[in-house]
Amino acid sequence: MANQNAIVLLLAFVILLTDVATTVQGDSTKKTLVKYKHGKKYCDQGWECQGWSIYCCNLTITDYFQTYQFENLFSMRNSPVAHAVGFWDYHSFIAAASIFEPQGFGTTGKNKTFQMMEIAAFLGHVGSKTSCGYGVATGGPLAWGLCYNHEMSPSQTYCDDYYKLTYPCTPGAEYYGRGAIPIYWNYNYGAAGEALKVNLLDHPEYIEQNATLAFQAAMWRWMNPIKKSQPSAHDIFVGNWKPTKNDTMEKRVPGFGSTMNVLYGDSVCGQGDVDAMNNIVSHYLYYLDLLGVGREQAGPHEFLTCGEQVPFNPSSKSASS
Ligand SMILES: *[C@@H]1O[C@H](CO)[C@@H](O)[C@H](O)[C@H]1NC(C)=O
Ligand SMILES: *[C@@H]1O[C@H](CO)[C@@H](O)[C@H](O)[C@H]1NC(C)=O
Ligand SMILES: *[C@@H]1O[C@H](CO)[C@@H](O)[C@H](O)[C@H]1NC(C)=O
Ligand SMILES: *[C@@H]1O[C@H](CO)[C@@H](O)[C@H](O)[C@H]1NC(C)=O
Numbered sequence: 001m002a003n004q005n006a007i008v009l010l011l012a013f014v015i016l017l018t019d020v021a022t023t024v025q026g027d028s029t030k031k032t033l034v035k036y037k038h039g040k041k042y043c044d045q046g047w048e049c050q051g052w053s054i055y056c057c058n059l060t061i062t063d064y065f066q067t068y069q070f071e072n073l074f075s076m077r078n079s080p081v082a083h084a085v086g087f088w089d090y091h092s093f094i095a096a097a098s099i100f101e102p103q104g105f106g107t108t109g110k111n112k113t114f115q116m117m118e119i120a121a122f123l124g125h126v127g128s129k130t131s132c133g134y135g136v137a138t139g140g141p142l143a144w145g146l147c148y149n150h151e152m153s154p155s156q157t158y159c160d161d162y163y164k165l166t167y168p169c170t171p172g173a174e175y176y177g178r179g180a181i182p183i184y185w186n187y188n189y190g191a192a193g194e195a196l197k198v199n200l201l202d203h204p205e206y207i208e209q210n211a212t213l214a215f216q217a218a219m220w221r222w223m224n225p226i227k228k229s230q231p232s233a234h235d236i237f238v239g240n241w242k243p244t245k246n247d248t249m250e251k252r253v254p255g256f257g258s259t260m261n262v263l264y265g266d267s268v269c270g271q272g273d274v275d276a277m278n279n280i281v282s283h284y285l286y287y288l289d290l291l292g293v294g295r296e297q298a299g300p301h302e303f304l305t306c307g308e309q310v311p312f313n314p315s316s317k318s319a320s321s
Contacts, residue, residue, distance in 0.1 A: 032057070048094070053102035061097050061106040064116050065291070066090075072290050073123060076139050077146040083132060084149035088180075088211050096215035100223055108238045116293050121237050121256055122222050124284030125263065126180045131283070142286040150208040151177035151184075163187040170202045178207040180218035181263070192217045195224070226262065230312055233259040250310035255303030256284060262312050269306035277307055 033044040035052065042052040049056035070090040078085050101107045105122075109115050127145025137144055154176035159169035167190030169175070175186045183192055186201065193200030196216050200206060207214050225232045231241035236258045243252055252258050260280055261269040268276045281304060285295040298304050 048098045049101040049107065050098070051102050055104045055107040056102055058107045058109075059112055059115060060101055061115075061119065062094060064112050065106075065119055069291060073127065073287055074143075074146045076133070076137070076143045079138070081132075082144070082147045083152065084130075084147065087149050088146040088214075092211035093215050095212045096219055099216065100219045103223055104238065105219060105223055105234065108234075108240075113293055113297065114238075116291050117288065117297060118234070118237055120287040120291055120293060121259060121284055122219070122233075123287050124256075124280060125222075125233075125259070126218060127283040127287065128280040129181050131279075142283055145283060146180070149178065149180075149211070149214055151182065158185045160185055160187060163190070166190065167201060173202065173204055175204050178204065178217075179214040181221050183207070183217055183221065192220050195220050221263070230262055233262055236262060251302070252306075252309050252312065253303055255299060256281070257302070257304055257306035257309060258312075261306045261309050266311040269309050270311045272307045273305075274307065277305060281305060 030045060034057070035042050040054060041057050042054055043057035044050055044052050045056050045060055048060045048062060067090045070093060074088065076082060077088055097105060106115055106119050108118065123145070127142070130146050130148045131141070131144045132147035133139075133141035133144030135141070154174065156176075157169070157173075158175040161169075163186055167187045169186045173186075175184060175189050177184045183189060189200040189204050196213070198206060198213060200217075207217055221233075223232055223234045225235075235241040236254055237256065239254055241254055241258075243254065247253075252261060257269075260277060264276075268274070268280065271277070284304075285298060288295045288298060302308070
């Protein structure tokens with residue numbers, strides 16, 4: 001009996017060996033496990049990019065985006081006048097990203113520059129939506145991203161009764177804007193909570209108490225379409241989205257501009273050269289510069305902006321406002 005077990009174990013080991021080859025990539029502390037299935041390469045890089053994904057074969061975010069870069073991008077967030085002092089940090093960002101990297105967040109693309117650009121784009125949205133750098137502020141208006149972690153004076157509780165069967169509002173809970181790309185409304189909290197396996201419908205406040213969760217909710221929004229018929233911001237940015245004839249006719253082209261369109265619709269896009277749009281674009285370009293990618297990589301105006309685009313989401317409540 002013991003012998004038989006040993007043979008089965010040995011067999012399993014041999015199968016494992018032929019299927020999995022271990023290579024060490026980059027710094028020697030990080031092991032990339034590689035296997036091939038139907039001619040496709042899948043990898044597992046441990047905690048940061050786990051679970052046999054094609055995307056885990058590429059550089060992960062910590063390979064090209066480190067603490068000092070996070071500190072550079074959000075240099076004023078812990079200044080005494082900021083509104084979420086001590087809340088946001090690099091560690092939370094990376095911990096949050098680890099569940100999305102196997103899906104391609106920051107791990108898609110032909111080269112490192114392109115991967116960095118997605119992080120700059122995502123953080124451009126984050127920085128703009130959480131900034132308190134309006135007017136003249138120390139360090140310039142773009143240095144104040146991650147100044148907030150929630151809406152300061154909500155005018156309502158953002159409970160939409162239309163969703164009372166799927167995402168009923170919990171008595172006493174308020175669904176005002178919270179997080180890194182703030183989410184609003186019971187149905188957005190409900191959907192995000194479902195995806196992240198956290199009961200946000202009963203406890204929307206978790207998002208302003210936990211920076212990892214606050215980043216995760218934003219990444220979830222970036223990685224998933226708001227409506228089934230629409231692409232995610234991620235798919236638009238990395239080029240997975242192929243515009244239809246209608247999209248092309250309505251000037252929705254792949255690029256940063258359309259990520260604003262799909263996330264905010266007509267509150268930002270289709271209105272010409274407005275501040276709401278320019279502020280997001282400025283954060284993105286500023287971060288490209290700080291990361292050493294350079295704003296010239298962002299491409300021409302018609303891809304970068306959405307002032308001339310017809311909104312994806314006219315007159316509907318989008319994830320953020
Ligand atoms: C990973 O990077 C390689 C180049 O290093 C690229 O060819 C490939 O498309 C990337 N994979 C994914 C899934 O983005
Ligand atoms: C990386 O990819 C981007 C986007 O496709 C491209 O513009 C850039 O020239 C590439 N950079 C290098 C160093 O290959
Ligand atoms: C914060 O949220 C993350 C992600 O859901 C979770 O893993 C972690 O335990 C939370 N931290 C605390 C202190 O609750
Ligand atoms: C394209 O646009 C027209 C006019 O707005 C609309 O009637 C049609 O349903 C759209 N087609 C698709 C596939 O979205």
